[in-house]
Amino acid sequence: MATTSHRALRLLSLLGSRATWRLRDLADRLAVSERTVRRDLDTLRELGYPMVTVRGPDGGYRLGSGHTLPPLLFDHDQALAVAIALQTAPSSVFGLQDDTARALVTVQQAMPDTLRAAMESLRLTRLRNYWEFPAPSIDPAALTTVGTAVRLRHVLVAEVLRPDGTRAAPGEPDFTAAHRLEPHHLVVWAGRWYLIGHDLDERRWRVDRVDRLHPRPTGRRFTPRELPGGDIAHFVMSSHDRGDTPAAWQRTGSARLALPAHVAARWAPGGSVVEHLDAGHSRLTLGAWSWAGIAGILATFDTDLTEVQPPALVRACRQLADRYAGVGEPGSARPG
Known part of the structure; x- marks a missing residue:
């Protein structure tokens, strides 16, 4: 039963992805017989999904008008949660951009007009950042x-x-x-x-x-x-007054990076603040559990650092450099 249900959902997704499917093509995509596809189409009809048979040499099957689909039983807050989850999921799991985009469209098509409008209100632009962290609480x-x-x-x-x-x-x-x-x-x-x-x-x-x-x-x-x-x-x-403050950490420091702001921002840890200085430089303010932790994160940017603050962070950077300088090649004797 679980296999049948999964296959029916895949069939529904395929039918929603383009106008018309030939029976043979659906069978090939699902790796089942044409008879099994017909049976799954009947199952979807019984569930209330309009399966339309298209006659003629270019015929096949297509999904009927979206407004006749059974509405999903989401209230306003659930619709809001679905919209946010589908649009922010690619930030934590790579390779989901296309799948989540299609899922969002599919869910919207099956929703009543009022909830569809609520979800469309949250169409957003994502600026990719590889160090994600929990978002601040928003009403x-x-x-x-x-x-x-x-x-x-x-x-x-x-x-x-x-x-x-x-x-x-x-x-x-x-x-x-x-x-x-x-x-x-x-x-x-x-x-x-x-x-x-x-x-x-x-x-x-x-x-x-x-x-x-x-x-x-x-x-x-x-x-x-x-x-x-x-x-x-x-x-x-490049907007300096957007209201950012670094996330609360045991230690907070900053440095001027020889990188443009859009590059630094792409790799900056969540909760940090990136300031645009000029075309080739930016200032990064970030926190960690220790000064060595901040120094280690700064090292990952593989660029020149200046204007490092506070002095405790400068000392941590030098200590980290000394520690790395003592790392020998494999098989070499460790320094005493």
Whole structure:
């Protein structure tokens, strides 16, 4: 029974991947007889999936209109979880980009219109980072509000929150007034969610951490603008005021790298902060359980380091260099 169920799901996936399949081709892909395929098609019909027979020399079978599929029993929060999971899964398991993209489309086709809209609100751009870490806590309602505004091109009113999630009161040194934003792109990088938007009050583009925003919808549409430079990844990496702070570690240090920001950001550990300095240099701020741990991570970038801070990190880098200098060739005597 498990084999039959698995084969039926594969058959359903194949039928959803292109307009029409010949019976012989389906049998070849599933490695079964044509009779077995017909039986599986009947099984799918009994479950409520519309299997359409196409007559003629180029005929075969195809999946009927998506709106007749049985709706998946997901509530709003479950739909949100599915959208996030399918879009962020490739960051932790390599080789899933195509599979998760197809799965997302398949799930959306089977959903009622209201839940499909909720999932489409969270279409995001991923900037690849090879050291992933758990994302900061984000209010699902805020994420939905931002995603919907990006999709519908609606202006947002957003208040900027402190790192601890509180809002500064008027008169406090770090108080900032709410911003009217045109939200253009929702981006996830290194476990953080960012909103690229145009600030209508300050008349400039900005990048904000979604977990640092308290957004409110306005329902007022805006006309999309051209992002300066047109490169979403470069714009995020080169924005110094996007609200990043290093993750909490026992030790935190920084160094100037002879690498452009987009290269450093691609390999930077999760929870670190990459700053764009110029076309060939960036500053990396990161943490670890020890100074030696930070020194070891910096060594993986295989580039010149300057402006290393604090002094304890400088000493750890030198100690690491001395330790490596003492490593002999295989079979050679170890230094005394």
